[in-house]
Amino acid sequence: GGQPSQAPASAVARPPAKPAVFIPVNRSPEVQEERLKLPILAEEQVIMEAVAGHPVVIVCGETGSGKTTQVPQFLYEAGYSSDNSIIGITEPRRVAAVAMSQRVAKEMNLSQRVVSYQIRYEGNVTEETRIKFMTDGVLLKEIQKDFLLLRYKVVLIDEAHERSVYTDILIGLLSRIVSLRAKRHLPLKLVIMSATLRVEDFTQNQRLFAQPPPVIKVESRQFPVTVHFNKRTPLEDYSGECFRKVCKIHRMLPPGGILVFLTGQAEVHALCRRLRRAFPHARRRPPEKEDQEDSVEETRKFKKSRTRARKAQAATLPQISLDSYSVLPAGEGDEDREAEMDEEEEGLGSDLDLDLGDGEADAGAQLDASLPLHVLPLYSLLAPEKQAQVFQPPPEGTRLCVVATNVAETSLTIPGIKYVVDCGKVKRRHYDRVTGVSSFRVSWVSQASADQRAGRAGRTEPGHCYRLYSSAVFGDFEQFPPPEITRRPVEDLILQMKSLNIEKVVNFPFPTPPSVEALIAAEELLVALGALQAPPKTERVKELQRSRLSCPITALGRTMAAFPVAPRYAKMLALSRQHGCLPYAITVVAAMTVRELFEELDRPAASDDELARLKGKRARVAQMKRVWAGQGASLQLGDIMVLLGAVGACEYSGCSPQFCEANGLRDKAMLEIRRLRGQLTTAVNTVCPEAGLFVDPKMQPPSESQVTCLRQIVVAGLGDHLARRVQSEDLSDDKWKNAYKTPLLDEPVFIHPSSVLFRELPEFVVYQEIVETTKMYMKGVSAVEVQWIPALLPSYCQFDKPLEEPPPAYCPERGRVLCHRASVFYRVGWPLPAVQV
């Protein structure tokens, strides 16, 4: 390096309207040369003039044109980080925040103390930081602490085209912050960056920006990409098809990198394994197998210490009180609530081993493998050093092949890609309107996304895109993906907004507003959880709706907003300081958030051997579940106890892959739970330092009374997921045998056969989710004592006299609810047995 920066011509002729400061940057000649090739450099002056002259500016440019790496540098050079202020850039994905801060620091020859990143619970921001990359969730949390964002002179919202909920909310909030700052003569600039030209939701929205902001379009030097559609109708086995396509390209086509789009981490790994096996790479060594550990022994140790702990704590009373959340001070939490942009990582990843069954695995071996294939995975949660590998040139004499999830679509530009293989699918979180429960589903991408993917092939020279679906199917794709905010429940967002004292959420300038029904559903749930004050009673429908949508937040709500989990789980955490339940509640919440702890064992077997192995494993897992569930109170906690027992035993084994393998647990899920437990512990300590929790993966098993408390905590959080077994006199026909009824579904629902309560059939249960296969099945089931319902879920009950006060808590001696009313009705009108004093 060493050479003073050679500012581009446009930088010299700055108009006086800009800040007078010009901060020199000492870039290396190589970087300078690379930069000058980027199309955005030609627009520097236009962009900077627009920023100087307008409070809000939109920059549109094809992926790879240099928006993320260059615009922050323009602003830095123009002095937007002077007077100790910071240039902030938000990314919807953690991986982009980290990678881009590293890249920009390198280009500018500055340390990561100056160009830094902050993602949930992790970052390298210092006093010297001038350019700060962060996830959108981090900025949202900062707004909660300092609404005017006074540390910033400019905020860039990157990847706005993705329309992640947090991006949308931030743009809405920033539109207000920008005008408040202007009134104080401390102008804040907002730059919105998008990879597509579809920005009408930002420009044509009078409520958002009264003056439509200028849109600067960056012409990109995109090389032509030839798109090849499959002739056949799309295949179910798109991973296998990807494998065959990569083999063909590698064998038959001239040099140039290959980029494969798949939907999830498990698929990415499976395809990488398969390709590496087909085109061996000399330097790769298989990991050594460790000795098999005895998981029964681990569980025995766990149970033994459980017995000890139970004896020690036998004196504790097994009741929780709904009032005790007040011991937690209202949330001033430091931690951020990260946007869930890593969806693809949380998928119901039954690690589909593609090598099973189709006999294709050997096909590669017969190919001309003279040129090795340098196969690299890429997905959001990949360790940063591994991610960085995709930016390195592949070893001499090899061809680069990156197998990626959606992250490679717009967030990261991989150099040297000439061939794109697009499976046409994306894993998205799907929300069921009836049950409100989410699941990950693989669905077709939009036309816009497919075109973005194809574009990755034409960055450095003309390229080819192989779409594993027919052009007719493409014609049926939706044109653009709908904004995330219209696709999902919004209770977590509403809670965040209320904690920012935005009471009337209907008036909020959403770029695309969620439906009124979604807003009402969110407020109702939050009122029921006690996070919002109940609206005053009124008969008039219109008034009712208005008051419903402007409920103020409660102290409990503020505490809940400080936890980086969905409101139902946040409620559980807020209640669980009682009786030392916090470590268990944290574990339960972490485990419920990660979902699908257990391997998919119902998958079809490829061979008789495989079938026998799966059968054996199913039996073993069922047995382990019974062991983990235990007896008495702990069995009543049901599948939640299984989660706790599995995590506990697994941690006693040091989370070893052998233990997981032997017990049908997904080791990735177990590691994710460990990580989340650490994060939630930090969050609880921040909200409530007196709790003084420390992160100890090996927890003592809960005592009997703690288990009872946990049951109540779970009921308090999942109250809207209550189901009652259909009584014998209601059994008009056979389809209701052993069935349960929920408030929202007319259909019978059943306890899933994998549940430890499958044969127990408690009268009342709460469930984590309903999945529909041959029938509607409840998963994550826990039994409920009927007398808890009025005390723990008063807002779901009708009392025969209006309630002046919340129902009294338990009678400690008898473990029953003290309720002076003769009878209580669950809201949907189920009579409950009279509960007497």
Ligand code: ADP
């Ligand atoms: P945009 O945000 O418009 O999509 P970027 O600013 O991310 O564009 O990328 C601009 C250029 O910088 C691209 O050509 C990309 O290949 C290159 N680039 C980005 N990150 C790295 C990196 N870590 N290593 C090498 N090149 C990179």
Ligand code: MG
């Ligand atoms: Mg970018």
